[in-house]
Amino acid sequence: MKYEIVHLSKEQWKGAILPIEYTTFQYYDVVIHTNDNWYSINIEKKNFSEPVKHTRETHDFPDKLYEDYWENAFAWGVIVNDKLVAAIETDQEIWSNRLRITELWVDELYRRKGIGHALIEIAKEQARRERRRAVILETQSCNVNAIDFYRHEGFTLIGMDSCCYKNNDLNRKEVRLEFGWFIEEKKKLTLKDIDIRMESKEEYYQVELMTQHAFWNKFKPGCDEHYLVHKLRQDKDYIPEISRIAVKDGNIIGCIMYSKSKIVDDEITHEVITFGPLCVEPKWQGCGVGELLMKETMKLAVDQGYKGIVIFGEPDYYPRLGFKSCDHFNITTADGKNFDAFMGIELIPNGLKNIKGKFYESDVFEQLQKDEVEEFNKNFPYLQKINFPGQWV
Numbered sequence: 001m002k003y004e005i006v007h008l009s010k011e012q013w014k015g016a017i018l019p020i021e022y023t024t025f026q027y028y029d030v031v032i033h034t035n036d037n038w039y040s041i042n043i044e045k046k047n048f049s050e051p052v053k054h055t056r057e058t059h060d061f062p063d064k065l066y067e068d069y070w071e072n073a074f075a076w077g078v079i080v081n082d083k084l085v086a087a088i089e090t091d092q093e094i095w096s097n098r099l100r101i102t103e104l105w106v107d108e109l110y111r112r113k114g115i116g117h118a119l120i121e122i123a124k125e126q127a128r129r130e131r132r133r134a135v136i137l138e139t140q141s142c143n144v145n146a147i148d149f150y151r152h153e154g155f156t157l158i159g160m161d162s163c164c165y166k167n168n169d170l171n172r173k174e175v176r177l178e179f180g181w182f183i184e185e186k187k188k189l190t191l192k193d194i195d196i197r198m199e200s201k202e203e204y205y206q207v208e209l210m211t212q213h214a215f216w217n218k219f220k221p222g223c224d225e226h227y228l229v230h231k232l233r234q235d236k237d238y239i240p241e242i243s244r245i246a247v248k249d250g251n252i253i254g255c256i257m258y259s260k261s262k263i264v265d266d267e268i269t270h271e272v273i274t275f276g277p278l279c280v281e282p283k284w285q286g287c288g289v290g291e292l293l294m295k296e297t298m299k300l301a302v303d304q305g306y307k308g309i310v311i312f313g314e315p316d317y318y319p320r321l322g323f324k325s326c327d328h329f330n331i332t333t334a335d336g337k338n339f340d341a342f343m344g345i346e347l348i349p350n351g352l353k354n355i356k357g358k359f360y361e362s363d364v365f366e367q368l369q370k371d372e373v374e375e376f377n378k379n380f381p382y383l384q385k386i387n388f389p390g391q392w393v
Helices: 117-130 144-152 201-216 225-232 289-301 370-377
Strands: 006-007 023-034 039-054 074-080 081-091 097-105 134-140 156-159 174-181 195-197 242-248 249-267 268-280 310-314 340-348 357-360
Touching: 006 117, 023 144, 039 156, 074 117, 097 117, 097 195, 117 134, 134 144, 144 174, 201 225, 201 249, 201 268, 225 249, 225 268, 225 370, 242 289, 242 370, 249 289, 268 289, 268 357
Parallel strands: 097 134, 268 310
Antiparallel strands: 006 074, 023 039, 074 081, 081 097, 134 174, 156 174, 195 242, 242 249, 249 268, 249 357, 310 340
């Protein structure tokens, strides 16, 4: 049975109590040794003489969603028959660039069904999207099942607090342990590692599938960029001569698609180009594939006589590749606005210097109907739509 994971909004779920309780037969005994020159900490799994049960009633502060001290909390959960049966909550630890899991709970009847793993994967995905360096969480030395679960999910011990809950935590065998999961540092690829070339008709589906993976749940629940790829190929403004895919070991791992656009100044129309989608398979994101695609195709664009590129893109990515906000070029959007995500780059010296006016991209970008996208999604394996912080819905 598939369990749908949904966003638990703060407006609806603030203050909801999570009935976290467990029975444990073991604990990790934390022993601190010290002398004048060193400290030594020994942590060893041992058995309780009799089972120990932890319930909500034994804690002064029951676990609740969206506590006021978690300023950037965001929660997801599983609801069955209008009842919450699992939940995870995260909070952005901005000062250290880490993501903290503040709550994780699965009802006893729904454990060992993969729900806990799925919730942890959502937290890891949030960390990747926000470029956090780690995901961290707290548990107790007596919660052996939780510790074993976190270790299975790739978390390692990163610290402890011997008096977090009470001054006698060491004697009570309930010591706060901190666990962390670290995002893998990826090796940059070069042109020797990948093949950048035009796509063939036989590869259309794989390019669309890769695009769906790259954008799924990125800017909103689900995505429509893979359908845009499908529509763009049939559009009069598409420029296949400079559009390219990236292939590694026979697998399509990235693509960049160009289309004609224009800047209109009263009666004068200037032709420029736009790229999008530019995307990379999630497994290979952060390896420089997008940058390689962009640099190689910009050379092709120059050879084709194009003077400049104007895009709507991520303002924390493109400026380091030479893009500037369009107010540097006296260019505005069609409704006369300028903002950080509206950017351009000159392909030749002063390629946009003497151009001014309003920017219009191909009509194909305005023709994506929601019902058409949903029908198109049926061509691909099922993916769940999930809300992430900062998305528009």
